[in-house]
Amino acid sequence: MLLRTGVFLCWILICVKGKDISKKTYFLLSCQHMAFVDELKFHGKAGKGGDGVVRWRREKFVPKGGPAGGDGGRGGDVYIEAARDNQLLSSYRHVTEFSAMDADPGGSMSLHGKDGDDKIIKLPVGSIVTNLDTGEEYSLLEEGQKIKILSGGYGGKGNERFKSSINVAPEECTPGKPGEEADFHVELRLIADIGLVGLPNAGKSSLLNSLTRARAKIGDYAFTTLDPNLGDYFGYIIADIPGLIEGASDGKGLGTKFLRHISRTKALVHLVSFENELSRAGGMMHAYEEIRGELEKFGQGLAEKDEIILLSKTDVLPDDVRDAIIEKKLKEFKKLGKPVFVVTLFDDASVKAFSDELIRSIQKDSQ
Ligand SMILES: Nc1nc2c(ncn2[C@@H]2O[C@H](COP(=O)(O)OP(=O)(O)OP(=O)(O)O)[C@@H](O)[C@H]2O)c(=O)[nH]1
Ligand SMILES: [Mg+2]
Numbered sequence: 001m002l003l004r005t006g007v008f009l010c011w012i013l014i015c016v017k018g019k020d021i022s023k024k025t026y027f028l029l030s031c032q033h034m035a036f037v038d039e040l041k042f043h044g045k046a047g048k049g050g051d052g053v054v055r056w057r058r059e060k061f062v063p064k065g066g067p068a069g070g071d072g073g074r075g076g077d078v079y080i081e082a083a084r085d086n087q088l089l090s091s092y093r094h095v096t097e098f099s100a101m102d103a104d105p106g107g108s109m110s111l112h113g114k115d116g117d118d119k120i121i122k123l124p125v126g127s128i129v130t131n132l133d134t135g136e137e138y139s140l141l142e143e144g145q146k147i148k149i150l151s152g153g154y155g156g157k158g159n160e161r162f163k164s165s166i167n168v169a170p171e172e173c174t175p176g177k178p179g180e181e182a183d184f185h186v187e188l189r190l191i192a193d194i195g196l197v198g199l200p201n202a203g204k205s206s207l208l209n210s211l212t213r214a215r216a217k218i219g220d221y222a223f224t225t226l227d228p229n230l231g232d233y234f235g236y237i238i239a240d241i242p243g244l245i246e247g248a249s250d251g252k253g254l255g256t257k258f259l260r261h262i263s264r265t266k267a268l269v270h271l272v273s274f275e276n277e278l279s280r281a282g283g284m285m286h287a288y289e290e291i292r293g294e295l296e297k298f299g300q301g302l303a304e305k306d307e308i309i310l311l312s313k314t315d316v317l318p319d320d321v322r323d324a325i326i327e328k329k330l331k332e333f334k335k336l337g338k339p340v341f342v343v344t345l346f347d348d349a350s351v352k353a354f355s356d357e358l359i360r361s362i363q364k365d366s367q
Pocket of ligand 1: 198199200201202203204205206207217218219220221222223224225226241242243244312313314315316343344345346
């Protein structure tokens with residue numbers, strides 16, 4: 001057993017060191033890390049109304065008491081409520097149904113049956129809930145926001161309700177109505193102000209960690225980030241998503257599944273590492289265009305968002321040509337008409353200059 005585990009770990013290490021993450025390795029790595037769930041299906045069921053009942057008033061010295069059957073209670077409703085916890089969907093991984101409580105039937109002495117308790121399903125802020133039967137869609141955008149998605153059934157009427165001048169002893173009552181039910185789909189789209197995009201290894205998670213107090217995992221191999229990471233940047237949320245590669249929209253690498261988490265951001269920061277200039281045919285511009293192509297293919301307005309281009313890891317350039325290459329690349333990228341910055345995480349001043357611009361551009365947008 002020990003030997004088998006050892007061989008398995010070695011295999012992962014070899015793949016990772018060789019920066020060659022095959023689909024199988026990725027699957028295994030992601031199996032060890034399945035915490036983040038951003039989609040869910042469930043069946044929702046509101047409570048049934050309580051039945052109305054037939055009862056008679058039986059009091060001492062009142063030989064013929066009238067009808068006294070109470071109405072049934074109202075079935076519980078089903079609500080969704082937004083909470084600030086992105087892991088909530090993971091905790092429902094094995095849940096297939098959420099139901100509110102049925103109500104109690106009416107009682108004697110005209111007692112109204114107890115209403116069924118509501119069911120409140122807490123979902124992360126950013127969830128979009130679709131009723132698959134009616135197509136209705138609900139968006140949870142703010143913490144505490146609560147929306148009723150299914151109504152409980154009305155209670156039936158007790159026989160007292162049917163009393164009239166011509167029928168003083170009605171034998172009639174009605175059953176409680178069933179609660180509404182439907183199938184639902186929940187999709188989480190994280191709500192962030194800024195999204196970091198780029199090829200794997202561009203330094204996205206490292207940047208998130210240096211700008212915020214996030215502790216995203218960093219590694220010198222592709223696809224270190226398997227789930228989105230969020231960081232709080234002076235009250236604005238930055239989202240770091242897994243790296244994209246060419247063909248992501250056709251499911252290559254980790255695919256574009258995570259792009260929806262930045263579909264609600266105000267702006268994107270697109271990281272392009274200087275390593276591409278040294279190792280990749282076509283250099284940095286080709287790397288940049290590869291990601292732009294994937295953003296365009298994905299749609300949802302991603303390609304039209306404001307974009308800050310961040311040329312990262314200037315320190316990997318050889319000392320003697322560094323300045324010349326930086327100047328050349330800055331010129332090339334500035335032609336795109338977007339803000340361009342160069343950084344290395346080894347130089348605080350470069351990070352600060354970028355960080356100042358970032359805050360300016362978010363504040364400008366929110367004015
Ligand atoms: N030399 C140098 N290395 C850096 C810099 N920033 C990040 N790195 C390194 O680059 C590697 C990749 O960094 P990550 O932050 O994990 O990259 P990522 O873009 O999040 O990668 P994925 O999650 O795989 O998409 C790590 O070994 C970092 O230590 C930098 O400015 N200079
Ligand atoms: Mg990362």
